[in-house]
Amino acid sequence: MALDKQQLEEMYRRMCRIRYFEEAVIEIHSSGELIGPAHPYIGEEAVAVGACAALEDTDRIAGNHRSHGHPIAKGGDVKGAMAEILGKTGGFCKGKGGSMHLADFSIGILGESGIVASSVPIATGAALASKLGKQGFVSLVFFGDGASNQGACHESMNMAALWDLPVIFMCENNGYAITTSYKNSVSVDHVSDRASAYGMPGVLVDGQDAIAVWEATNEAVRRARAGEGPTLIEAMTYRYEDHSLGLDRIIKSNYREESEVEEARTRDPLPIHRKAMISHGFATEAECDDIEAAVHIEIEEAVEFARNSPFPEPGDLFDDMWATPV
């Protein structure tokens, strides 16, 4: 199986969507319009987009605090995402969740999470439901190198391998857990090395190359659907921005060299994918330009939509607590 022109272009469209979305969030944040924290995904777009390109709409994903890229990659509506970040009723979660809790169950987005690694058991359980109910979907969870040290991660990987669950553990290794570097927090060279301890394949992949991520995920999806169990994929990536918007103390702490950031920026996933499409004859420069221009408009419209969407009323406060009313 190989990607066709339409799929490759859609991947580029979604990577642009994430990039421009995040740029808009940064702008809105700096203007004071966004009050809560937000964690830009800029630099890591190829991971979410490459992974989700291998999934069907019925497949499930779950994510973490760096939370905007995953749902957009899965096909989430940018209007709903932006309105949620502004705390508006037009948001995915009617303004109840905000940036770190984007979710759209209608297309398999089981939710981002503010507690590092806490989505890993959830995705594992979704895979258990798929297996027990013979539902045929796979679940994929995004987590970072920092999360890989949480017990929830280890417990989930053990259960998933033990029970041959159709789950893909997608580690986005961006080198830092806030300011703590990978080498100061992980005991092995690669998170994917740990896969053998659970008896599942561990795959190391270039997370700046969406096609490479797609290839690795595609094989993991094949295995999962065939009942062969989970796969741990480690995508090597880098976040170009700081951990979180508005955390000046972190930015001033100089936990990484500017030269390192500049070096990482030379491997920007957007131009890498654009060049790959053009050099292999899948798209022209003009077609890529058109995609970029159209996405810019989409994001402008999303910001407009979010700004115009009403805030919740005080009377909405107690809604959504119970599925079976008390």
Next chain:
Amino acid sequence: MAIKTYVQAITEATVEEMERDPAVFTMGEDLRKSVYGATAGLVERFGEDRVIDTPLSENGFFGAALGASLCGMRPIVETVTSFLWVGMDQLISQGSKMRYMFGGQAELPVTFRIRMFYARGAAAHHSDRNYPTFMNTPGLKVICPSNAYDAKGLMKTAVRDNDVCMIFEDGIAISSRMEIPDNADLPGGELLVPFGVANTLQTGSDVTIVGVAGGVQHALDAAKVLAAEGISAEVIDPRTLVPLDTETILKSVAKTGRLVVVDPAHKSCSAASEIAAIVAQEGFWDLQAPIQVVASEQVNVPYSPALEPLIYPTPDKVLAAVRLVLD
């Protein structure tokens, strides 16, 4: 009509719900060999896919149950009060919050069956009565059956509920037995006890005694002694703490003017202190004496049999509290 133990009632509820709905399955530690008694015979009847022995990974499998519930399954998880602490991240950060955070998209039909052992020399790590912790966490339903009938009826309601339900199976009540009607004799053909409806076990006019979980039996024992003395006690079992039937309690206090609450949990921020606070706030003008709380002392559970019995509520402590409010 047959006499059943509390544990048999739970097994019956599990079997009936698993037979009724193929989405119901059960998971936990040592279920297949039924170490805690309530899962005996399940694996032979329903197979290993629906009776899952988990690794010792409470945080992991609590979360897996929650994740499975988001995708059409209805897990029943068996665990023990003290192991709730191990799985708190998933229980609280995900279980209690996902639905609200996601604007009502999530349904989380998970029933946690939580064995609550205490007063049997198991020391501090295995004697937790921690249901009040979960009353303080919005988003969880907290259920404390005090007898076999309620254990069955509340559990069946919990399995059909679409929110996270935590059933605390009181270690004092666990060996109790009582008559449970056959399904054929019940309207609708099955035993379902609704949430948020307190059970008035005996009516009275001099004092209201509210018992929680194992505290209900102490209240009834005390009421028997009081009756012999000509004192009429009304005994109420709220049965569910979230939702809590405050109306039945307030109406009773309006009648008796006196309230004693019996709760095996530690006294600070207990179910009893919450009930006392509600009555103080909403029923103050009906009170003829200060409310008395009979709960466990605010100390860790000691091992020695010379010390452990000192900390829990007893019928004698309930009697002393009643005498105080009647004084």
